[in-house]
Amino acid sequence: MATTHAVAPAANGEKEAKSFWSDGYGWKSWLLTVDHKRIAILYLISVVAFFIIGATFAALMRLELATPKGDVVDSETYNKLFTMHGVVMIFFFLVPSIPAILGNFLVPLMIGARDLAFPKINLLSWYIYIVGGALTLLAAVTGGIDTGWTFYTPYSSTYANGQVALAAIAVFITGFSSILTGLNFLVTIHKMRAPGLTWFRLPLFIWAQYATSLIMILGTPVIATTVFLVALERVLRIGIFDPALGGDPVLFQHLFWFYSHPAVYIMILPGMGVISDVIACFSRKRVFGYSFVAFSSMAIAVLGFMVWGHHMYTTGQSAYASMVSTENTMLAAVKVFNWMATLYKGEIHLTTPMLYALGFIGLFTIGGLTGLFLGIMSIDLHVHDTYFVVAHFHYVMVGGMVMAFLSGIHFWWPKMFGRMYPEWWGRFAAINIFVGFNLTFLPQFVLGFMGMPRRYHYYPEEFAQLNLLSSAGAALMGAGYLIIFVYMLWSVKFGLKVGANPWKATGLEWKIQSPPTTHNFESIPVVDEEAYDYGRGHAKHGKEASVVR
Amino acid sequence: MAHDHNPAHGASGHGEHAGGHHVMPLSVYWGVFLALVVGTLVTVWSATIDLGALNVIVALVIATAKALLVVLYFMHVKYASKLTWLFVASGFFWLLIMLVITMNDYISRGWLL
Amino acid sequence: MSADHTHAMPAGVLPPVSHHFEDLAQQEESEKLGMWAFLVTEVMFFGALFTAYTVYRNLYPEAFMLASSSLDWKLGGLNTLVLIVSSLTMALAIRGAQTSNRKVMLGNLVLTMVFGATFLVVKYFEYAHKYHVNLMPGPTFDVAAFGEHGPQARIFFSIYFAMTGLHAFHMIVGLILMAWIYKRAAAGHYTPTRYVGIENAGLYWHFVDLVWIFLFPMLYLLGAHTSGLSGGH
Numbered sequence: 015m016a017t018t019h020a021v022a023p024a025a026n027g028e029k030e031a032k033s034f035w036s037d038g039y040g041w042k043s044w045l046l047t048v049d050h051k052r053i054a055i056l057y058l059i060s061v062v063a064f065f066i067i068g069a070t071f072a073a074l075m076r077l078e079l080a081t082p083k084g085d086v087v088d089s090e091t092y093n094k095l096f097t098m099h100g101v102v103m104i105f106f107f108l109v110p111s112i113p114a115i116l117g118n119f120l121v122p123l124m125i126g127a128r129d130l131a132f133p134k135i136n137l138l139s140w141y142i143y144i145v146g147g148a149l150t151l152l153a154a155v156t157g158g159i160d161t162g163w164t165f166y167t168p169y170s171s172t173y174a175n176g177q178v179a180l181a182a183i184a185v186f187i188t189g190f191s192s193i194l195t196g197l198n199f200l201v202t203i204h205k206m207r208a209p210g211l212t213w214f215r216l217p218l219f220i221w222a223q224y225a226t227s228l229i230m231i232l233g234t235p236v237i238a239t240t241v242f243l244v245a246l247e248r249v250l251r252i253g254i255f256d257p258a259l260g261g262d263p264v265l266f267q268h269l270f271w272f273y274s275h276p277a278v279y280i281m282i283l284p285g286m287g288v289i290s291d292v293i294a295c296f297s298r299k300r301v302f303g304y305s306f307v308a309f310s311s312m313a314i315a316v317l318g319f320m321v322w323g324h325h326m327y328t329t330g331q332s333a334y335a336s337m338v339s340t341e342n343t344m345l346a347a348v349k350v351f352n353w354m355a356t357l358y359k360g361e362i363h364l365t366t367p368m369l370y371a372l373g374f375i376g377l378f379t380i381g382g383l384t385g386l387f388l389g390i391m392s393i394d395l396h397v398h399d400t401y402f403v404v405a406h407f408h409y410v411m412v413g414g415m416v417m418a419f420l421s422g423i424h425f426w427w428p429k430m431f432g433r434m435y436p437e438w439w440g441r442f443a444a445i446n447i448f449v450g451f452n453l454t455f456l457p458q459f460v461l462g463f464m465g466m467p468r469r470y471h472y473y474p475e476e477f478a479q480l481n482l483l484s485s486a487g488a489a490l491m492g493a494g495y496l497i498i499f500v501y502m503l504w505s506v507k508f509g510l511k512v513g514a515n516p517w518k519a520t521g522l523e524w525k526i527q528s529p530p531t532t533h534n535f536e537s538i539p540v541v542d543e544e545a546y547d548y549g550r551g552h553a554k555h556g557k558e559a560s561v562v563r
Numbered sequence: 564m565a566h567d568h569n570p571a572h573g574a575s576g577h578g579e580h581a582g583g584h585h586v587m588p589l590s591v592y593w594g595v596f597l598a599l600v601v602g603t604l605v606t607v608w609s610a611t612i613d614l615g616a617l618n619v620i621v622a623l624v625i626a627t628a629k630a631l632l633v634v635l636y637f638m639h640v641k642y643a644s645k646l647t648w649l650f651v652a653s654g655f656f657w658l659l660i661m662l663v664i665t666m667n668d669y670i671s672r673g674w675l676l
Numbered sequence: 677m678s679a680d681h682t683h684a685m686p687a688g689v690l691p692p693v694s695h696h697f698e699d700l701a702q703q704e705e706s707e708k709l710g711m712w713a714f715l716v717t718e719v720m721f722f723g724a725l726f727t728a729y730t731v732y733r734n735l736y737p738e739a740f741m742l743a744s745s746s747l748d749w750k751l752g753g754l755n756t757l758v759l760i761v762s763s764l765t766m767a768l769a770i771r772g773a774q775t776s777n778r779k780v781m782l783g784n785l786v787l788t789m790v791f792g793a794t795f796l797v798v799k800y801f802e803y804a805h806k807y808h809v810n811l812m813p814g815p816t817f818d819v820a821a822f823g824e825h826g827p828q829a830r831i832f833f834s835i836y837f838a839m840t841g842l843h844a845f846h847m848i849v850g851l852i853l854m855a856w857i858y859k860r861a862a863a864g865h866y867t868p869t870r871y872v873g874i875e876n877a878g879l880y881w882h883f884v885d886l887v888w889i890f891l892f893p894m895l896y897l898l899g900a901h902t903s904g905l906s907g908g909h
Binding site: 202204205206234240252 | 735814835
């Protein structure tokens with residue numbers, strides 16, 4: 015048994031127990047903190063703020079797309095809207111969300127450490143993120159960029175008007191936030207695990223963070239260099255991507271997608287880590303095939319680097335390279351079966367985190383399968399740059415990643431704030447978002463297959479009804495997000511106070527008080543339990559659990 | 564302070580361990596240095612001879628050998644943990660992935676499939 | 677004074693182990709691993725430029741050979757040797773810390789900085805020359821100097837300046853780092869049992885040397901077998 019002492023749960027009405035929240039007040043104690051938990055909260059606020067900004071751009075886009083004519087904004091403005099929607103959502107929401115918020119908060123707790131390996135670098139990561147974000151917003155309001163988040167040359171490097179150089183520098187800077195976080199996690203997980211916490215006793219959330227961190231440090235530097243070259247080209251006109259000189263736009267795409275494909279795994283792997291932990295807890299069962307899930311996370315990190323060519327089937331790379339890419343793409347692992355098997359014969363609790371997790375499984379499956387279609391060169395030639403692609407990545411990113419993010423936020427909210435969110439509203443919003451999401455994006459598969467191209471703000475009459483449906487769905491989904499935002503804020507002050515382990519979950523983070531003290535553990539625990547020791551399901555070594563609770 | 568407490572200082576034998584850390588003998592450092600200088604001279608000299616496609620290969624092989632010497636001896640990787648080896652190898656493996664798959668495209672552009 | 681290795685450094689100078697680490701060993705192992713992880717990112721950072729170079733060299737071999745011959749291989753070669761020497765002195769400086777030899781440690785740190793600065797001075801002269809003969813990538817590039825290969829030669833120079841520029845930037849950071857390390861070394865922070873700081877700085881320095889080991893033949897020697905070693909201009 016772990017040897018930490020859980021502090022007695024604070025009853026309603028008592029004074030706030032001492033925690034990392036009460037360890038210093040005022041701006042300086044927050045803006046100069048090196049406590050990983052406070053840094054996680056800083057990220058929570060800023061990441062959510064960027065989500066709202068990105069969602070606003072999306073709202074304007076769906077408003078425009080509700081009718082066939084381009085009557086809300088002009089073409090150039092629309093181009094800027096979808097560019098900023100992509101840039102903000104990808105670089106400032108999806109990539110940092112789970113790692114920087116939940117990862118920062120939980121990694122030390124889950125491994126029995128007092129902090130990450132490099133606390134000051136952790137704070138630096140956040141500041142770099144803020145600077146990059148500020149520069150991006152500056153680019154948006156001082157002329158904007160209309161190149162698409164993909165910055166394809168030579169449009170971005172030579173012909174575009176707007177703040178391409180500034181945006182490129184902003185993305186360049188932001189990349190270092192990612193790199194430093196990944197570096198911190200890697201070293202922490204290698205060197206700071208509590209005694210007895212061997213690799214195969216780690217929660218799968220940690221395996222997921224580890225694999226994500228690998229991708230972060232191996233991929234992000236490449237896009238950093240690439241956007242830096244674009245910025246150089248804009249400012250100094252060095253001509254490295256200029257076709258007039260013999261520069262190759264496809265080279266840009268190779269370098270860009272070398273990061274940006276693995277980046278989608280940066281975005282989804284942490285989500286999968288959350289799902290593993292949540293499903294285990296609310297099935298009261300060990301994760302089926304723990305080792306397989308751990309290994310497949312690593313396999314995704316490695317294989318994910320070898321398939322970027324599947325973004326370039328139509329842009330001029332060789333047929334041979336396209337074929338190799340298709341082959342590699344088909345090798346991607348499918349962990350969904352593990353989660354299904356975990357659920358099977360489990361004692362299911364349909365809490366809000368569980369609802370999101372179940373939603374994740376369904377929606378990510380759809381998104382993932384459609385990704386396979388797109389990964390096959392012959393099919394992609396038909397649907398490339400149509401709404402089929404848009405629907406696919408929104409299914410994996412929103413239906414997958416955002417669902418996982420919401421699942422994780424709800425699951426660990428009581429740990430972070432010591433207070434519970436209102437469960438009824440949580441379930442209501444979850445269903446609301448699920449319905450709204452499908453209404454928004456399911457029609458887009460059809461639209462894409464029918465031929466509607468992406469990145470246009472007007473379209474033929476025949477696409478009108480589905481687009482209207484999609485916009486209506488977006489409004490419903492938006493309402494759901496708003497509800498969450500409101501009740502979460504409410505819960506910080508008025509939510510039901512909870513003790514150390516309101517979910518009766520396994521894991522070191524649930525053995526300490528909610529919220530944790532600054533130093534996490536009074537004494538570093540010694541671990542001798544397997545992960546997810548819920549007393550049900552097959553233990554790692556194949557023995558059926560003898561105790562059924 | 565001019566004292567040197569390491570009796571192996573200046574000796575050509577293997578270094579003793581100071582606090583568990585491997586101390587490289589001076590002879591190794593100077594040997595590697597010499598090899599690096601010679602490698603540079605050979606690189607320059609071989610570049611002046613027209614070996615066709617081999618020029619690239621020779622230059623790369625020598626550069627790689629020099630790099631290995633720096634990594635193994637100057638950077639002490641020869642005596643480092645397996646984890647360090649893994650990190651070093653991964654870095655170069657990933658670089659290779661980027662180079663090989665990218666060049667895969669360019670080299671095969673003319674192929675008829 | 678006792679005969680132990682740390683007698684040159686007064687006790688109490690060394691900073692305590694950070695509170696979030698269990699012990700010194702965990703802290704030092706973490707710091708070393710962190711440095712290696714950082715170097716991996718640097719491999720990929722430069723790697724993107726190596727990829728661009730490889731692609732374009734494969735596409736435009738003659739232009740690259742021609743453009744390369746206009747670089748001064750003697751200065752490039754000199755810089756290569758300068759960096760190799762600086763790597764040696766860096767390794768010797770660390771060895772000085774390991775063997776409690778303050779003079780060796782500090783002296784070699786100074787030498788490392790001197791050679792590093794030499795590298796940058798040579799680089800400055802190279803760049804200045806290129807500026808004078810209009811070989812800076814950009815609209816001022818003297819395309820005509822390379823005949824039909826003009827435009828692609830301009831791409832070569834874009835890559836040349838991007839790669840050597842990025843490398844030079846890393847050298848400048850390295851010099852600043854070395855100055856800081858020297859200050860700490862002089863204050864007695866590095867002992868035979870505790871020298872991760874100077875070791876990590878050494879790892880960075882050697883890495884920068886490593887990059888140049890590849891840059892030199894790739895950029896300076898491409899055309900050497902065609903025009904002979906004319907010394908460039």
